[in-house]
Amino acid sequence: VLTQVPATALATDLSRPPTTTWTVRAAKEVNYCVRVANNLLAPDDRTLITAGGTGSRDRRRRFLVVDAAVEALYGERLRRYLRRHGAEYEIRVVKADETVKTMETVLGIVAALDDFGIDRRRDPIIAVGGGVVLDIVGLVASLYRRHTPYVRVPTTLIGLVDAGIGVKTGVNHGVHKNRLGTYEAPAETLLDRSFIATLDSRQVSNGLAEILKIGLIKDRRLFELLERHGQQMLDEKLAGRTPNAEAAVREVLSRAVHGMLEELQPNLWEHTLERLVDYGHSFSPTIEMRALPELLHGEAVCVDMALTTVIARRRGQLSVSDRDRVLAVMRRLRLPVLAPVCRVDVLVDALRDTVRHRDGQQRIPLPVGIGGAVFANDITEEELASALEELTELAVAE
């Protein structure tokens, strides 16, 4: 929901024309809600049908964009749910992968939206899927009639704790990832971990990597929860089969989401390029692209975190035992700490790219102990080579 805060006055005064310069000042207030909402498709649950909307019960219209994988597993339940709540609906299924993350897909959804017709002040668009679907639909919503409210329902773990809870939207263009996009807050993001049950376990690990990131840079207790319960969480796909496991899952998700939002909120439009949440995202974009399709996003992030953990240890910011605890947790979450693509020249290329994206400086978050971080701007090629050598030994010794 976007509301407007009172704008400051015009800098000039109408009583004294002719003036020649005007400064227009205003502030757009962004205000959105992220909620844990388990089992959204339960027949009598009203969370999903009321989310982000103001329409009365008798003329509820909902346009949904759903990931093909989600459609196959949950499509029938979703339709039953919508019918039960008396909604007129249209479901647009998108086979979501990076190749369809294009403006063409955006325009296809826009055309379907035009055909269906929604009252953009009352009927939110609902996105159900992983990061790709959420990014595409967010862009549709920000462009359609210059803003249409939308609701995010992430169905992957990485979506639940990372891609789904921010405000970034985007599509790829040419060879460039997310080259075109906007910052557009959803009306609501609904976090339903029951979708995780049908993910394959590598996708669960993929999401756990982003949770681990938050633990490593700012929340030691979150790290310790993963150390103690991470393996079981992965095995049970976050189902929480015992009261203890359930409590741990809840606290892990809550801390991960909270930690992420704490970082995003003061920097929603990324004016600051020193972002703690970029931890694990300095070398990984290049690692991920060069290794495609071998590494998932979270896996590449984990390799980056393993490397920077070693760099931090070599700088004396982390003890040997903490380094080994970190690497042990990564293994327990079945995440890689190294990949064949990691050669020194690739890391140097990655660093150069990152510097270019961060306006000429490295701004690389490096751990200080477990749960703390600083930004480094002085990582050298030699340091990368030594750290890579140490990491290789540790990975082989395993």
Next chain:
Amino acid sequence: VLTQVPATALATDLSRPPTTTWTVRAAKEVNYCVRVANNLLAPDDRTLITAGGTGSRDRRRRFLVVDAAVEALYGERLRRYLRRHGAEYEIRVVKADETVKTMETVLGIVAALDDFGIDRRRDPIIAVGGGVVLDIVGLVASLYRRHTPYVRVPTTLIGLVDAGIGVKTGVNHGVHKNRLGTYEAPAETLLDRSFIATLDSRQVSNGLAEILKIGLIKDRRLFELLERHGQQMLDEKLAGRTPNAEAAVREVLSRAVHGMLEELQPNLWEHTLERLVDYGHSFSPTIEMRALPELLHGEAVCVDMALTTVIARRRGQLSVSDRDRVLAVMRRLRLPVLAPVCRVDVLVDALRDTVRHRDGQQRIPLPVGIGGAVFANDITEEELASALEELTELAVAE
């Protein structure tokens, strides 16, 4: 220039997980400058080359998008200017009319921008042209890497006082005008009326219609300036050939821009649907579309204003003599007060469309005297028919 104001705190508290709901609040401050800057292409003027940029003199790169008509008239001077100021530049020429106002054109510009390469923190995109070019480039700038600064240089009178000074961007999609767009403030808008000299006089009248609008609804002195000097302004294409004429042109432009910005600033994202600047824009969208290509935008707006002037008179909000003054000024500015397409059924259709766009209510600004207005929600078909009859008689009697 976008800067961020301090965000309010998270509504929840990390010390008490597990929580289940987070509210993210932040405010994006928008702050942009509209400046009168005559003769931007004068060889030694530094306004254009420094606008919106922070690059040092020795690595200035500028990507410009220029209307084909402007390119034909000013392209050589523009290139000379850029070379003189040591800029590396790329000029993308767009034959700007409604048919190329599409996402395809946006993507073509994006590809050219990728090829040229800019530092989006230092090198603004510069748009030079009428409303179509400004709208397209604004959309490019808001999408490219989720925001790239841009500078608007309107070259039409309607651009100078209306399309160029707000924050709306957009392209058409399917049959829908501006179906896809954003609100994205430019870094700066530079108002150079020397471009008006090469417009044909019908295009000057077209812009004067939007100036007249501001006078009618909120600035009686502006109306009176047009009454006294409008015809000469039109004949001289705003060149101000005598000191008196020059003073009048300056005051008219200053008041028009100021009046417009005063209305836009508190409602930059159009949360309020009661907009005084919608005066003349309730019936005109339909009139303009049905009459295409017969009527220019400002001409259709003028027909709408003539009709609503008569409605206001019939409601006793305006005297007969004021009504006649208004119609006389329209004629003096060589603007139509009626068009063959204006039948009662067309006006009824137009009203229905407008009500749909304004969330179920008419919200039609109607003059109260000259320089004042109220919003009407109760205009009937009978009233439209009577007003049209009266306007037809007045137009014939002319």
